[in-house]
Amino acid sequence: MRRKTLLFLIVFILSFIPSVVFSAPTDIINDPNQMEALIPKVKATLAKDFGIFIRIPVKCYLVKGEELDKVYSGTYRGAEVGLHQYRNGRHEIYIMKGMSEDSFEATLAHELTHAWQVERCVPEQDKVVREGFARWIEYKYLDLIGAYVLANSVKRDADPVYGVGFKKMLELEDKVGAKNMLDKVKNIVSINDIK
Ligand SMILES: [Zn+2]
Numbered sequence: 454m455r456r457k458t459l460l461f462l463i464v465f466i467l468s469f470i471p472s473v474v475f476s477a478p479t480d481i482i483n484d485p486n487q488m489e490a491l492i493p494k495v496k497a498t499l500a501k502d503f504g505i506f507i508r509i510p511v512k513c514y515l516v517k518g519e520e521l522d523k524v525y526s527g528t529y530r531g532a533e534v535g536l537h538q539y540r541n542g543r544h545e546i547y548i549m550k551g552m553s554e555d556s557f558e559a560t561l562a563h564e565l566t567h568a569w570q571v572e573r574c575v576p577e578q579d580k581v582v583r584e585g586f587a588r589w590i591e592y593k594y595l596d597l598i599g600a601y602v603l604a605n606s607v608k609r610d611a612d613p614v615y616g617v618g619f620k621k622m623l624e625l626e627d628k629v630g631a632k633n634m635l636d637k638v639k640n641i642v643s644i645n646d647i648k
Contacts, residue, residue: 480553480554481551481552481553481554482515482548482550482551482552482553482554482557483515483550483551484515485515488513488515488548488557489513491554491557491558491561492511492513492561494558495558495561495562495565495594496565498562498594498597499562499565499566499569499590499594502593502597503590503593503594503635504635505565505566505569505590505635506569507544507565507568507569507572508572509539509542509543509544509568509571509572510543510544511543511544511545511546511565511568512543512544512545512546513545513546513547513548513561514545514546514547514548515548515549515550516547516548516549516550517549517550518549520547521533521534521535521536521547521549524536524538524547534548534549534552534556534560535547535548535549535560535561535563535564536548536564537564537565537567537568537571539568539571544568544571546561546564546565546568548560548561548564555595555598555600555603556600556603558594558598559591559594559595559598559600559603560591562590562591562594563587563588563590563591564587566586566587566590566591567583567587570583570586570587573635573639574638574639574640575639575640575641575642577642578641578642579642579643579644580614580618581614581617581618581621581643581644582618582621582638582641582642582643582644582647583618584614584615584618584619585614585615585617585618585619585620585621585622585644586618586622586634586638588607588610588615588616588618588619588622589619589622589623589626589634591607592604592607592608592619593631595607607619617644618644621644621647622634622638622647624647625637625638625647
């Protein structure tokens with residue numbers, strides 16, 4: 454009787470193993486706590502690997518697509534999955550729920566780059582320069598964390614603002630080198646200034 458009970462217990466426990474092994478921890482960012490856990494990593498990587506430091510406080514929000522549309526006040530509508538605005542003396546970053554961890558981190562890196570631009574770049578800088586450089590950071594970030602498929606999709610972007618701006622940044626990188634990008638980009642007003 455006791456052996457039978459033990460056997461039953463073993464079978465019972467074994468029946469749970471597949472669900473434990475195959476339902477790996479979720480990689481989809483839907484919860485603000487998951488977001489909060491990733492923010493320090495992305496900020497630290499931007500500082501250490503790219504020299505991007507943000508001095509003004511940043512508040513991040515995880516939102517659904519329709520909420521992101523409501524917050525968005527710009528005139529240009531790309532395929533936004535994130536948004537940055539500087540308001541009331543602080544940076545506000547909105548990121549769409551439901552992204553993979555890699556996509557989330559890269560989007561946050563992109564939006565934090567906009568925060569850096571507010572703090573450090575010439576204010577009259579045009580949208581193509583700003584989005585192009587944020588895409589360039591996003592691309593470099595994805596490459597750094599080994600998300601090569603996502604990095605490649607940045608390269609294939611043909612959008613007239615994001616894609617064109619990004620390609621100009623690759624040209625600039627070829628000329629000045631990755632390490633000098635921040636110093637150069639800070640003072641560029643128009644994308645046409647990149648010859
Ligand atoms: Zn952007």
